Amino acid sequence: MTANIQNFRTIWLKPDDPSIVQIIDQTKLPHEYVVRDLSNYREGAQAIREMLVRGAPLIGATAAWSLYLAAIEGSETEDPVSFVKQAAIELGETRPTAVNLRWALDRVLGVIRQSGENRDLVSLLRSEAQSICDEDVEISWNIGVHGCALLEEIAEEKSGEVVNVLTHCNAGALATINWGTATAPIYVARQRGIDVHVWVDETRPRNQGSQLTCWELARNGVPHTLIVDNAGGHLMQRGQVDICITGTDRTTRTGDVANKIGTYLKALAAHDNAIPFYVALPSTSIDWTIQDGMTEIPIEERDTHEVSHVRGMHGNDVREVKTVADGSAIRNYAFDVTPARLITGLITECGICEPSEEGLARLFPDFAKRAS
């Protein structure tokens, strides 16, 4: 299955009914491709909480579209703005770690504040959600262009031999509106004829690697190989990884990165084997208010069902099996923090920088000034 990635979107208005937002139910991939209708903001919140949509940029976009749905519903109340604000509070509580959620909600609320009394709230929020999505596509594309330069350099050093990229979780097109963050350099490199192969970490417990990254790389004809999360260190020791690129759910202004649980282990292995470890991110995932990733980023703990149960195909049916016997406690931490010292660079839409206060301030002087 290959497709035209240019036209791919993860969230959109229903073509024949713009009071409904549509998403791909990512909990069903790769076994079923199911499009879900979101008819009100509560369904949007539920989609974020239950991870029908996931990935920091897509969570933000879904929150923005959910406020648009709240504006429609609120237009039948006495105080539509209060209705939207209440929806924003509920949406803000769906996931604790990704900072884009907060960012998208604040952006939409800011637009409402700045607009006059006579504005059409529904059109205003529709246009804002659409802008967030369109800008995200452009951001991802630019991350791709900047990151591609790294892959080009490695391809040259290897005299055109295949460039092996290792990635963890899904920071792909499915985590954004299109192109992805960690995958964007890969898609751009493929378009420019660079020979790239991707090692895909399975990414337990939710298997976003085997179920989402494999799906989208296969769909777009990118050569890739699935491995268990335990295997990346071994491959790095044996010279089979040229570069690691992951996404991030929140980056501190000092360059610490909170990302899917297990990212820290891969960063350690890359460091131990002198392999460049890059994190790709839209500047919207930078939390300018915090300095220390280890103490200031809340780490989400999710339902232990994600660890004890695995979903897959049994014959022609999708089935869930329980892998653990009763009688064992389970903990399910969703993210870990990779300290800046283990990261080679941050690939953003504005260029690549060192993971440090100075590096980020160079690329984003206005934000950095406001934060300090």
Added chain:
Amino acid sequence: MTANIQNFRTIWLKPDDPSIVQIIDQTKLPHEYVVRDLSNYREGAQAIREMLVRGAPLIGATAAWSLYLAAIEGSETEDPVSFVKQAAIELGETRPTAVNLRWALDRVLGVIRQSGENRDLVSLLRSEAQSICDEDVEISWNIGVHGCALLEEIAEEKSGEVVNVLTHCNAGALATINWGTATAPIYVARQRGIDVHVWVDETRPRNQGSQLTCWELARNGVPHTLIVDNAGGHLMQRGQVDICITGTDRTTRTGDVANKIGTYLKALAAHDNAIPFYVALPSTSIDWTIQDGMTEIPIEERDTHEVSHVRGMHGNDVREVKTVADGSAIRNYAFDVTPARLITGLITECGICEPSEEGLARLFPDFAKRAS
């Protein structure tokens, strides 16, 4: 479910028919407890190859019992010794990484060589296989006693607060004849009233952590918590791990350790967080002939089915589901090598030593002399 660990065995002669060896089919745990008959050495080889038995010491013991079965079958041929030798060749090819397999086969063949023409081959090999098992139980117990001292020390430092041990894969009673290697210090500590809690890595792809280690710890009443393989680094960063103890399939005479894929990543995290990382092993897993783990230990690649399919309970039935869509390549490396520099110490039946040529030579001067 708690039981008397003293009486536990992973392999034994069938009580009413000593021409049959019995094992627990570990591929069925924890969902089903199935005892399998091994009626000839080919069934023994198959049990090793298909991992009905696994764990370096138990693989060795199963190989020894399989030669006993070959002696029975061979007694009806013209040249029983040749029959047994041929069986040893086939058994030696079942798994490439664990050195105990080679060790056990060599030991049994050596006993045959040293015995006179008039020996009863069947009784000789029965008695040798039994000795290997009895010695292994004693070895594991002694590993437990030496390792327990480390846990006692931590308990004292923490003024009796619970000691958190992290382990990877199953180096438990199920990997040996009883007590285990990595788990032996834990079982001994429990008997001595030390408050121990174990973080159990799930251990993809075969889930030996969630399916075997959890099963045996629950069975023996040891408090434990299952986590995905990705989570250990996060726990170490947050001070929730006091010590790591793993097993090993092969240890070089310089202290490099080949163990279940992913061990290296945990050793890196322990090192980064100044947490002691110990490897528990019977001296039979030391390969005195090799010096460099990275270049000299063959790393087994296993069937990709182990990665793509997961077994568990669906209602009251055991089912296997396929988690990956077609169209993705898969690689399945079974082991990785943890360099000695990341290991705090080796816990053996003769005491604890530094993971180095000098450290091992101090504990095992005869072997070291012969190797050099």
